Amino acid sequence: MKKENYIRLEFPSKSVNEAFARAAVACFAAQTDPTLEELSDIKTAVSEAVTNCIVHAYPQSIGKICLRAAILEDNSVEIVVKDWGRGIDDIEKAREPMFTTGGDERSGMGFTIMESFMDELRVRSAPGRGTTVTMRRKISLRGKRAG
């Protein structure tokens, strides 16, 4: 689908960037005239995906995270979060509620939250090479909008 607009961010996997990443995407996605709830859902999903890169992809080191957000012609917001870290062995298992390799500081609910807050969630990963999470959320058209 055609992109009406997009941004691309690259930052190191430092936890201080979690708040920045979700705020930046929310600010960009505001162009679609979302409801507060739609915007906060997107913000939450971004926080989950970015945190996973920081916590799981690069557990002992600082690596690169690439975040792309696009507004598509059907007024949906597409978000791609990519890392070049450890990768996921069994994606299906990783997506199950409460599955975590992160001990008691994690709840294993990240993918479940992304899935329930977004319309679409795709996960691609290669062990040792990295992970790409793609999410999409349709923003309802409210009233008339400027082009």
Place this chain on the structure above:
Amino acid sequence: MVNVTASGGDGRLRLSLSGELDHHSARDGMTRIGRALDDYMPRECVIDMSGLSFMDSSGIALILRVYRRMRECGGRLLIEAPQNQPRRVLDASGIDRVVKIQDTVKGADK
């Protein structure tokens, strides 16, 4: 940044959270909460979320840790007055099956 304010006494502890609770702020938040639990040794602990503007799954893990600590000593945990965004995360996680969530602030000691 998440702020934790502890108050109460007499077997009760109120933890008032404000700011944003994510992975970046959770460890510091848990340290403060752990200290408050040690100090107050409550039988009932209330997490007041009315000042918390954002929370992700890191908050779920934190709540579960507090829940386990309370359960170990036979105590009770309650979540109070979450704003919309944290409420949606709580609902999606299904944590209300183990921890009671109350929509309004009750008996806030001012």
